[in-house]
Amino acid sequence: MSSPPFPLRTERLTLRLHEPRDRDALLSYYGDPKVARFLLEGPWDEATTSTKLAERIARTGLDSPARALALVVELEGRVIGDVALWVTDETGAKGEIGWVFHPDAEGHGYATEAAAAVLQLAFERYGLHRVEAQMDARNVGSASLCARIGMLREGLRRRDWWSKGEWTDSLMYAALATDQPRDHGDAIVVSAVTLRDADGRVLTVRKRGTSTFMQPGGKPDPGESPEACALREVREELALDLAPRLLELTGVYRTAAANETGRPLIATVFSHPHLSAESTPDVAPAAEIEEVRWLDPREPMPDDTAPLLRLLLTP
Template sequence: MAKPDYPIRTERLLLRPFTPADHAALHSWQSRPDVVRYLYGGPRTHEQTAESLALKCSVTWPSEEGQHLALALQRGDEVIGETVLKWHSREHRQGEIGYILHPDHHGRGYATEASRAMLRLAFENLGLHRVTASCDARNEASWRVMERLGMRREAHFRHNEWFKGGWGDEMIYAMLEDEWPG
């Protein structure tokens, strides 16, 4: 379980731990109704964003199951989004990835690029066996990212939960360590 050297460089991005200076950037997407429409909870206040940021800053590498590593996605001098690696189980070597980008940066492949780096961390640094990702079935852009990563669709749960005033469908994707092209 080797903690990586930060920042992690991809072709166009730097992935790095969040710092308190990232509040304005984080709030720029966490406060938007169009960003949170497929996420639990609603738009965040400045205070709620500060609480979220404190939690993100507290974990720079997951040292125990249940922890979430959130990394800022930086393009040039601007933080444009975040990506997360959740460590679900030590025994079963399971985890989950996720991503959120400010809408100004959608459609350019940044989520795929950042998520590929997170899969590398999951399999090569954390030693996971299986990594999942999930999204609201209506969020086609999100499940298309999972498909571009080479993750396989394992489930389409229909009406599996009451979500924001209606029944929601959920898509589940996964990749095993021996499927990771590394």
């Protein structure tokens, strides 16, 4: 995995890791009873703020010991809120996102801009399969924000949480990695499959009329799911019928397109053990594939390796 992309900058905001100097800024809104109304805890005091800040400073990424990421959100150098992301299962495939913002920052789209950036980070950097958001059902603002960043409402749990002296309803929103690639401007959307042999080599293909080696895969047909696209492309390109139940999601990645200069690529990447029983098994190219080559990730990567494959195989 590449080095952490922090600070993370959006059109108007800077998202960075927490620092000791953020104490007063956090207290200024977490200490507000109106802000704390729908949170799990009451308003913070100075002692609570110091404790919470120390915990957040340790949350530097999902790949850190804390398995969590806590970012403050700055507008022109001033902290206006924070966004958090954390892992919720042992495999690291599922996570949860949350946010809190100063009342003065409301009404300008800052929370939406920041939360959307962290949700994208969850899928494209950390490779999460699913991200959830849970909230008090009376928190209309957070529910609306979930909808704006593409999360779908999955249910209402009635009187399921005891909070501040009363049973409260909870809303559940979620987004899947496979939801994301459908609306990304001029990006090329594809599915790709990583096929390894018994020694860990990766099967790569070169399409006719191109010079770059990549994983088998391609663009989905209209209405086709990423999984169905991946299975179909491997069948067409290599005449291999993969067992659907063994197809595992690796993640959704954004990088440069290999064969269309200047355009971004968004790839839903899967792995499959179909060729893992022997070393460099013979695989015949079909359809538009002109050449097949096994790539050993332990050796220097050839110059003609596609950007997506470099991203996946670079430690």
